[in-house]
Amino acid sequence: MKQYFPKSILFLILFSSILACKTQNQTTTNNATSTFQNIGSKSISQVDSTQVLADIKYLASDELKGRRSGEKGNEVAREYIVTRFEKLGLEKFNDTYLQPFSFYKRFTKKVYDCNNIIGKITGTKHPEKYIVLTAHYDHVGEKNDKIYNGADDNASGISGILAAAAFYKKNPPKHSIIIIAFDAEELGLEGAKHFVDHSPVAIENILMNVNLDMISRNDKNEIYICGTHHYPILKEKLGDINAKSPLNVLLGHDTPDLGFNDWTNSSDHGPFHKKEIPFIYLGVEDHKDYHKPSDTFENIDPSFLYQSTNLVLEILKSFDQ
Ligand SMILES: [Zn+2]
Numbered sequence: 001m002k003q004y005f006p007k008s009i010l011f012l013i014l015f016s017s018i019l020a021c022k023t024q025n026q027t028t029t030n031n032a033t034s035t036f037q038n039i040g041s042k043s044i045s046q047v048d049s050t051q052v053l054a055d056i057k058y059l060a061s062d063e064l065k066g067r068r069s070g071e072k073g074n075e076v077a078r079e080y081i082v083t084r085f086e087k088l089g090l091e092k093f094n095d096t097y098l099q100p101f102s103f104y105k106r107f108t109k110k111v112y113d114c115n116n117i118i119g120k121i122t123g124t125k126h127p128e129k130y131i132v133l134t135a136h137y138d139h140v141g142e143k144n145d146k147i148y149n150g151a152d153d154n155a156s157g158i159s160g161i162l163a164a165a166a167f168y169k170k171n172p173p174k175h176s177i178i179i180i181a182f183d184a185e186e187l188g189l190e191g192a193k194h195f196v197d198h199s200p201v202a203i204e205n206i207l208m209n210v211n212l213d214m215i216s217r218n219d220k221n222e223i224y225i226c227g228t229h230h231y232p233i234l235k236e237k238l239g240d241i242n243a244k245s246p247l248n249v250l251l252g253h254d255t256p257d258l259g260f261n262d263w264t265n266s267s268d269h270g271p272f273h274k275k276e277i278p279f280i281y282l283g284v285e286d287h288k289d290y291h292k293p294s295d296t297f298e299n300i301d302p303s304f305l306y307q308s309t310n311l312v313l314e315i316l317k318s319f320d321q
Contacts, residue, residue, distance in 0.1 A: 081162075247308060
């Protein structure tokens, strides 16, 4: 903790100039120092910004070659996440973090051997009830000799679940939290589909899913919480979540009239919803680098990612009552 404090300060000084946050807009004494103090106090108690950036940077590096399921880069990403789970001291199910599964895809005529990565933090008051926090670690690999790094999609979500895990290891939750890095989302939500059919805990005991997919950038400083249309009780529990973040936190993208803009089944929360498990999906609108080789670490917004990881904690806290 002591060592990371100065580093985090450095990071904040570095990026305070590019912060375009809601707090700044609303504050009349709008200067870098007040923003810095505001965010600085949060970083000490909640999120290690240096670690969050290190995680996303490594997972989105060329070395991992776009983390395509069934390929070497995906395996290297998996090893990294397992090591991070071990370092955080997350509990295991059946003595392992890995949940292997296989499936056949007609369009590539291939059998894929994949692995979800699953850890747990036992709750203090309701250990038999679970909140499942998820993000997919796979991406689309390489095409025409170009690496699709998938920094926002979805190295960002993995850095978010790791930050939340670190927080809850230090501040034990009331309900148990299952933390999952899903494989094979890009091939059709296969990891999540496998999990809900082979959950290590009784599915009736899963209270809800919080899924992170693309949480590190938006030109308008906006991020969406999708799912409350289907589960109004979650909206109640969230309360005025927008007030708890400098980002513009919007509810929506979850009504059928929106067509392609209805995100109800757009990521790994979909299979949970099909099992009638309430979900919240946190993510941004598609951007110019979405599913392009330019979705790189250099093109994410570090301060946005830092604020969205803090927002993940605020969301989890509102449900872990
Ligand atoms: Zn994604």
